[in-house]
Amino acid sequence: MAILAVLILVTIGTAMVNKQTSSGKPVIYWVTDNNPARALQINTFQAWMKKKGYPDCELKLDTANRDVSKQIIQSVSGVGGDVMDCWSGGGDIMYFAEMGIMEDVTEDAKKLGFDPSKTFPSLEDDLKVGGKQYIFPCNVGASMYFVNCEVFKRFGLETPPMTWDIAEFERRGKEFVEVANKGLERRMFFMAENIDMISTMRSYGNDVFNETLTRSRMTGEGNEGYLKALKLNKKWIEEYHLIPSAAEVQSFSTDSGYGGATLQLFFKGNFAMVNIGRYALIQFRQFGTMDLDAVQYPNGGYPNTIIATRAALVYKGGKNKDLAKYFLAYLASEDYNMNIVNDADALPPNPEYTRTEEYLHPKDYPNEWKVHKKFAQDAVDISIVLTKSPFVANKRVYSYLDDARQAVLSKKQTPEESVKYCETRINEEIDRNLLEKPKLRPEYDKQLELQKKIDEYRKTGRKIPKDWISNPYHKKYYKDMGWLETEKNANIQ
């Protein structure tokens, strides 16, 4: 009994102590990562709410539940955070939208000023699912190769050009690794830490899916983009050693901070270039001064890069949805955007702030001045989001693509077998999904009809109506190639 009494007393005491720490204001929980910048962002939010005359509330961090599986389980059980971070790259948004856990913020976005017009235009396909807006970016990543200019200087080589083709990359890369590794017992220097397989595939005019996202199309004449990327990856790792193998990466890796040991190795010069977004500057600034530049990925004819975002969504089952929507509005505000600009935490959500002097020429970091404009420019000019099909679990798609890459490097499949395997698996997954979710079928059949028309038009060289295309890659590619008939609308019943 005595023990019970003690336990009750302790419980009451704990409750009383906790009560004292609560401000009594409504609380919004923000499920995000444990980044030191969050403290400032919270303070700025409170000040911004006050400045704008919006209702008083408290923003609290929930950094323990950022894992996607936790987010899913909590959300479908009705106990998700009010605002949750989600990564647009791997298909989380599409997945969350399918589950229906995100609040439709289309109307509020227009009212409060965080609609898609307030961010990079190429991100629109990520912000919306089925024509409805669900998220707004916390920051935006459009990857390029960061170049350590000092390394090239050290070995008496020229810094790479902003835009280059595959042959140019190969020529310069071979020259670099030969000079840099001369006389060494084992290879210590590499031209780049990896190549972006999707961008390389896209640079040959192909994507994982067809124009209507109904099938994966990676084999056959004119669709060899991923096959070429796989072959290049293999050749550059095993034959020319321009990029390190998985074993070489593991040997270097100490897994610390963003991007593992990659950034330290880039700073030390082991990797002359690293494939990463502007957020890498947070760590580069800690390393010390380094003469930096940024260049595009080598391309097979069509320069492009991938744009993605760490975005915030409002949880549909949240208690403070209205307050949470203010948080999304805050992400579009100058106060927040300038935080991102000054922290160098990727690109600010609103491209307007990439034209400020603070963004282009940060006072304390003149060594970065060549970099900032290029990142912002590429995010506008050549960036495309990763393709997500509504007819398949997109996480599966990207894991199959990676499986294909690993299978080739493990010598378990030839590049040809691997691409075929990947395409077959994705299409099987689409078929399975259609069987399990018959609701998708009408839309799928409609899109298939459109696809037939598109294929017919393409064969005869006719221009395609823009509205027929759902794949964000093809939308941009066809537009840039002048293959789009922009005004005409599809009229298929």
Add this chain to the structure above:
Amino acid sequence: MGIGNSLLDIGHSKNLGFEIMLSKKTSNTIAGIAFLSPNIIGFLCFTTIPLVFSMVLAFSNWDLTLHNMFHDEAIKFVGLKNFIRLFQERDFWKFLGNTLFLMMGAPFAIAGSLIAAILLNKDLKGKKSGVFKIILPGAILFISCVMLTLVGMGAAALTILIVGAVGMTLISGILFGQTVYRTLFYLPNFTSGVAVYILWKKLYSPQTGPVNAVLDKPVSVVGNIVNATPSWVLLAGEWLCLLIGLFIMMKVLKSLFNHWKEGDIGSCGLVLALFFVMLPAFFAILWAPTAAMKLAVPAIAVVLLVFHLATDLKTRDFPCTIWHGVGSGFMIAMISLIPMFMFIGFAAAIAHLADITRQTDFSVLPPPEWLASYDWAKPAIMIMGLWMAIGSNNMLLYLAGLSNVPPELEEAADIDGASPFQKFWHVTWPQLAPITFFIVVMTVIGGLQGGFEMARTMTQGGPFGSTTTLSYFIYNEGFATGRLGYSSAISWVLFIMVFSITMINWKFGSKYVND
């Protein structure tokens, strides 16, 4: 009246006593239930109900994208659809294969923990002559290593450190007795799994990890030897290994048929044991380096089997029931599988080494790429598992078992002039049978269910799915696609496998234990 009243009183007091007794019993029961209730309620809430729920789910189409608090679509009963799909899925068979492959390390792990327990059961304590004997060399070793590292001889320092650490451990054991070893061996069990996996990931780092730093030189030497050896010698070596494997098979076959003749093993036990004993011959079709070997090994094995069937099945000295000794037959087969697989593996390894040394553009043979390599990732995880198992609870169980072996039995064996091995085989090992049985059951269950943490922490199931186990597959299906019904079906198939194997163990293994 008075008598009547007094009788009534007696009757009343009797009833009262009975009531008191009853209420005492009832109150005892209530108290018992009350004490048990936290556990029972917890078990019901967190084990039984989810278990039943997941069983129902396995026959449903529950998909998180269709059925949750924001979607009102009805969950449908789909019968056996999930199970049929699972058996048609190529990934399932691949991941089941991975799980079973990783379990091949289990006999080694059990043997390792037994050996560790036997070693730790002996007191090696020598003459105590001061702590300084361990501290002083330790300090010198540490300072030497730091100095070597500072002058740029990190690899040498690492080697000295490893050798020194082993030496120091031995000295500590001699100075302070078995407690030091027991503590050291049990240390991995105190560390959280994820921390251990991250540590091993670093150890396995192909070019900078300590494992390859140590292996680098010996592997180079082996590579040079392989390079310098004429190809006909290597071929002879491969044949020799295969023939040794076949020789072991021959001996085991003979022993099994003898057991059958003597009534130690019934016909079912014999068939089961023969099935397992013949397995390596068929694996040789996959692993043997040349086409001739792929053909010859199974052919010789079949000839041996047919010979025994033709000669030994004619007469039987002591008949027994067909189910008799299934456990014994199984144990003999399992034990014999280890050396047979080892020698077939050696043959494959010799051929593989020769291939690598021919193909590589280095002048020396590179050490394995461990987790980064499709072929080495699983063995790397098995080696780590072996390390973890040696110092696990299994070792403690064996230690407890060893201390319960009656000393008079050992003394009797000593008096009879038994050698240490004979003493172990005929006295200690049978006494440890119940513990071994328990360990085998638990290891099989753990092995089938395991692999999730390792895969998630060390390899993410790669390269190319080579380390994805069934448990990781269940997680991926559940969370990457939201197919909870399907995911539950996989869990139940896994459960049925675990349950069946455990039942077989109980049915036949416990007999073996009791025998």
